[in-house]
Amino acid sequence: MRKVKLTDICHPKQWKTIAKEKFIKEGYPIYGANGIIGYSNIYNHEDRTILITCRGATCGRINVSQPFSYINGNAMCLDDLSSDVFLEYLELFLRNYDFNQIISGSAQPQITIGNLSKIVIPIPEYEKQVQIARIIKSVESIIEANEKLKLLLDQLVSSRFIEMFGNLKTNEKDWPIKLIKEISECIAGGTPSTTKPEYWVDGVIPWMSSGEINKFRISSTEKKITQIGFDNCSTKWIPAQTVLIALAGQGKTRGKAAITEIPLCANQSIIAIKANKKIDPEFLLQYLTLEYDNLRKISNGDGGRGGLNKRILENYPLMIPPLKLQREFAEFSRKLDKSKLAIQQSIDQLETLKKKLMQEYFG
Numbered sequence: 001m002r003k004v005k006l007t008d009i010c011h012p013k014q015w016k017t018i019a020k021e022k023f024i025k026e027g028y029p030i031y032g033a034n035g036i037i038g039y040s041n042i043y044n045h046e047d048r049t050i051l052i053t054c055r056g057a058t059c060g061r062i063n064v065s066q067p068f069s070y071i072n073g074n075a076m077c078l079d080d081l082s083s084d085v086f087l088e089y090l091e092l093f094l095r096n097y098d099f100n101q102i103i104s105g106s107a108q109p110q111i112t113i114g115n116l117s118k119i120v121i122p123i124p125e126y127e128k129q130v131q132i133a134r135i136i137k138s139v140e141s142i143i144e145a146n147e148k149l150k151l152l153l154d155q156l157v158s159s160r161f162i163e164m165f166g167n168l169k170t171n172e173k174d175w176p177i178k179l180i181k182e183i184s185e186c187i188a189g190g191t192p193s194t195t196k197p198e199y200w201v202d203g204v205i206p207w208m209s210s211g212e213i214n215k216f217r218i219s220s221t222e223k224k225i226t227q228i229g230f231d232n233c234s235t236k237w238i239p240a241q242t243v244l245i246a247l248a249g250q251g252k253t254r255g256k257a258a259i260t261e262i263p264l265c266a267n268q269s270i271i272a273i274k275a276n277k278k279i280d281p282e283f284l285l286q287y288l289t290l291e292y293d294n295l296r297k298i299s300n301g302d303g304g305r306g307g308l309n310k311r312i313l314e315n316y317p318l319m320i321p322p323l324k325l326q327r328e329f330a331e332f333s334r335k336l337d338k339s340k341l342a343i344q345q346s347i348d349q350l351e352t353l354k355k356k357l358m359q360e361y362f363g
Contacts (some may be wrong), residue, residue, distance in 0.1 A: 005289050006307045009085050010078040013113075014054065015044055015169055031065050051075040052099075052111060059109040060099025064091055077113060077169040089129035092136055093121055095248040096362045122362070132361050136354065143350045150343050153336050161286050164329050168290060175321045181209035181314035184275040184284075187242075188310055189266035193226050199229030206262060207235065210253055210269035213246040217337070219261040235265040238272040241281045245271050245288060245295070245329055247308040254308060255295035257288040271313055278323060282330035287318060346363030 006012075018030055023038035030038045033053040042266055053061040054076040063075070064087070071077050081087060091240040102115040123129070133148055179187065189208075192199035203224035212222060225235075238244070244258045248269045259281060266272065288295070295316075301309040 001122050001124045003074065003120050003122050005117055006078075007113070007117040007119055009090075009121070009123070010050075011074050011080045012052075012116050013070055013079050014073045014076055017074065018070060019088075023197060026249045028068045029066055031063065031071045031075055032039055032070055034061060035063055037072075040070045043070050045069050045071055045077065045079075048086065048087060050078040050081070050094065052078070052094065052116075054111040055108065057109070059103050059111055060097075062091060062094050073180040076113070076116070084126055085123065086126060086129040086133055088133035088137060090121070092133055093362050094119075096358045109150055127331065133299070136357055136361075139350055139354045139357065143347055143354070146343050146350070148346045150347075153340050153343075154189055154349040157286060157333050158290060160332055161290065161329060164325060165319065168287070171319055173319075175283060175319040178320050179314065179318050180273060180316045180318060183279050183318065183320065186310050186314050187236050187238060187272040187274060188234065189236070189238075189268050189270045189272070191267045192229035192233040192235070196229070196232075199226055199232065200224075202226065203352060205230050208244075208264055208265035208266040208270065210248060213244060213253060213256045213258045215272070216258050217261055218244070218258055218264065221264055225265070230265065235267070236272075238266060239274065243273045243275065243281055243284045245273065245308065245313060247271055254299065255292050257285055257292070259285045271308070271310055273313070275292075279318075280323065280326035280330045282333050283321075283326035286329070286333060291316075 009349075018037070018038075018040055023030065023039070024041055025039065025042050027039040028043040029036045031039050031051060033056060045065060048067055049065045049070060049071065051063045052058055052063060052075065053063075055074055066072055078090070081090070097119065099111065102118050104115060105107045105109055124132070165175070171177070192207075194200070200223070201227045205225050205226045205227065206221040207223050208218060208221045209223070212218065238260055240260050240262055242260045244260065244266065246253045246256045246258075246269060248254050260272075273284065273288075275281055295308060299312060
């Protein structure tokens with residue numbers, strides 16, 4: 001197998017950028033740094049072309065353009081690809097490549113043509129490239145299909161909820177309305193001092209950060225604290241089967257709901273809603289999941305940067321259907337969860353296989 005520089009098998013180039021005022025509603029797609037950004041009546045690439053984001057925070061991201069596209073100057077085009085290199089093989093290699101090795105610039109990360117000349121690629125026979133690409137792409141397609149199936153199950157849970165309980169905004173079934181503080185205790189979290197190792201080293205108490213809310217069902221935590229750490233901060237024990245809401249966090253974290261499957265404690269960016277016997281936790285979880293957009297809306301600050309707080313949550317209104325109906329829905333949701341768990345286990349196994357294949361073929 002021969003090894004070649006990237007610049008020996010293609011000609012990296014940045015094309016002239018089309019001004020936004022020249023975009024049209026329909027036409028040839030225009031590619032920017034991270035994908036399609038508009039349309040034009042002209043194109044500069046007839047064939048599918050690999051693009052590398054060459055400026056900014058997403059420096060090194062790989063895209064592949066559609067045929068007959070215009071690619072502007074925020075992406076580096078790998079033009080004139082050698083006929084003995086299979087495009088999908090090169091795409092996979094570059095997706096696996098650590099571009100941090102060649103990114104320059106501190107204030108504004110960038111990739112230059114000179115930087116790209118440092119990338120060395122193993123090039124097997126063309127037929128082998130095709131075989132490698134098809135094997136990995138087939139694994140990716142199965143992962144994608146499983147992800148779509150998981151999404152469909154989530155949508156089925158949401159649809160069943162609305163079918164049973166109606167629209168949350170209009171309450172057409174005229175269920176009683178209660179504030180969260182009337183049907184639960186809201187528990188705030190806390191963080192032990194990170195400057196004291198004795199609060200963290202050899203800890204056994206599960207301690208959760210707001211970023212972990214995305215797990216949805218919390219059966220473990222990334223960090224644990226010691227008893228002395230627990231005793232010296234404001235965090236509290238949260239029982240299993242308690243609904244959690246993220247008050248703040250990176251990206252779309254604020255307003256997300258999850259449920260504990262183990263007793264744990266949490267940081268100050270999480271509120272635990274310990275419901276009374278009139279509320280099924282699974283019902284409450286799905287209810288607040290459906291209210292995600294509204295929770296974010298009411299907690300927005302200036303410029304859209306805001307945060308939820310205990311007072312807002314305690315005074316948030318909920319419809320309260322009969323407990324029998326809540327439990328009927330909870331049973332339906334748990335059954336689907338078993339299917340989702342099996343799908344997720346399959347995805348995890350496939351992701352492990354993909355990593356193994358990428359390592360085997362590309363190092």
